[in-house]
Amino acid sequence: MTDDRRAAGTPTLEDVARAAGVSRATVSRVINGVRNVDPVIQEAVRQAVSVTGYTPNRAARSLVTRRADAVALVVSGAGIEPEAAPEASGNGSEAGTSGDGNSFTAQVFADPFFGRVVTGVVNYLRPRGMHPVLMFAESSRAREEVVAYLRQGSADGALVVSTHAEDPLPALLAEAGLAAVLFARPARPVPVSYVDLAHQDGARLAAEHLLGRGCRRTATISGPLDVPAGQARLTGFRDTMARHGHPYIPVAEGQFTQESGEAAMERLLAEHPDLDGVFAANDLMALGACHVLREHGRSVPGDVAVVGFDDSSAALACRPPLTTVRQPVEGMAAEMTRLLLDRLARPDGPVTSVIFEPELVVRGSA
């Protein structure tokens, strides 16, 4: 409205400088909050900025600062090589699977876990004027793209959440000398920082709770055993049980999906119809287990006590609500983000890991 606008498109530093009667450098200083600028001039510049409606051009800035002020949030999958379609979870008209050939992304978001990661990341990034670029890396081609993206300088670093063990991405990033931080310890050691949960302690809490309620014939639905977290939760549960006089615990392996939890529960029930307690390695599987138990005429927690893991929204979606081991995902994601920004600030800083402690949340199911 204030016909101050030149013929040109968006205003540039030059325009602001002219309007304020100073040099580009000075305007730049004011905008970037560099000290040593006369307060009077500062004010004049600010005026000029608002009059011209100036917004700094990110590309130009990045070109010289060599910072994109963006990070990639990568969900990395299995080492599926060429275009291989993920299996697991039925296909066809199943909810959330429709249309799109690639169901990896769909599967990822089926677990409330990932939404919580996003929440934690975004909440840490936002106050710092940064935003995550969402990427999926489930094929080797996709992984190359992630690496290329970072090498191009489109993002300053990567936050990677692996859904499978043996994920090659962390190593690729490390080799390329790119900044990255992982959610969960990699299956094979890689010189990259990560945050993780004390999974064994969590499983111990679950075991002790079940024992405390008087369960004597417990079984467990484990996560995928090639994933460190799945393995650790199983080990923790077994060890605690063994220490309390229960050396043998029936195990059915699941894949962290509700469906696999249902199948696992069916197997467990078939072989051990008299069980009175179940520890599922995540809430989604616990939810599936509850459904199956009910279908088989078992009441929860009356006949069988069920303990989940994560404390995701699925825990509350269940009836009765799940007693579960809380994993502070949002906090862990925020810490992961903090570690990455730290590293960007000091590229030679040490590689570290931060381990969070789980907490038992007692609700109705056990």
Next chain:
Amino acid sequence: MTDDRRAAGTPTLEDVARAAGVSRATVSRVINGVRNVDPVIQEAVRQAVSVTGYTPNRAARSLVTRRADAVALVVSGAGIEPEAAPEASGNGSEAGTSGDGNSFTAQVFADPFFGRVVTGVVNYLRPRGMHPVLMFAESSRAREEVVAYLRQGSADGALVVSTHAEDPLPALLAEAGLAAVLFARPARPVPVSYVDLAHQDGARLAAEHLLGRGCRRTATISGPLDVPAGQARLTGFRDTMARHGHPYIPVAEGQFTQESGEAAMERLLAEHPDLDGVFAANDLMALGACHVLREHGRSVPGDVAVVGFDDSSAALACRPPLTTVRQPVEGMAAEMTRLLLDRLARPDGPVTSVIFEPELVVRGSA
């Protein structure tokens, strides 16, 4: 290893040009696939590229092309003004709400709907070498940031998904002349393209199905009535019922959350203990309704038939699985993305809207 690398950091066009014995311009042409380049030279350049390990610098390219090759995926919320904390959904130790003050992001991902949007967007963007930047715009400050982000040229356009009516963001973007496409028609007309579902048709399908099964005393749990989708689903349901001789249909308003669905079902049951059919405006609320019905000793679908809406993963998490109205979210999100890219290619193209048809998916609950 091939000690070709100069002292400098990442290789630049200049380096490739030198290695190939041509000019920067030629290398640029080859990389950008411009015709009119001698095949022999092309090959030489490609060699040089792989030898040097060259990756184009995105900032430098953006600076001249004025394209970021990135789009913002914005989840836009209510018109909450200053730092106001969202209410709804209890606090404290509730799942998914822990720690972080701002629960907007957490709430967003609690509905599987959003994950499906992401899936659709990513699947369309990826083959085109683009990735979405995730942003939340639940406060006026956050909205300004989104606008600033686009004005800075960090993203070429925005895909916006509003969770509430009266969202001011679409208008802000339109005024600023920024490219955007919406998921769902805005409550107030705004000159921006959008994709949407024929909500009334979907509700009609649900009504007809309930009638077809012989339900005579149906009620509905509506979505928030200030949201066009909530309103349309209610209207569609009521109209169809009226047309079939049921002019009065009990309604309880929900907020599209499982919790609100439970509360609504409680109210409905208190006033109409004899109802035999329920249409919930989304699956999450239908899930809540099923739980409450069971707690009150009603079997589903034996005593009360329940139909949901969306066909999200919640539909399968329910026992029995929900009969529901499928909304092709992934396809809609992909189309929304296509519309945005179209618009970026032809900024003067027409503002359009694409309406998708819903489909009834019959499962166990009705």
Next chain:
DNA sequence: CTGAAAGCGCTAACAC
């Protein structure tokens, strides 16, 4: 068909 050269908008030495 290829090269030379002019910037894109900004920051950061370096002078004054």
Next chain:
DNA sequence: GTGTTAGCGCTTTCAG
């Protein structure tokens, strides 16, 4: 304190 000046790495006329 502030202005001048040199690029950051790339695309793109414009000559040849």
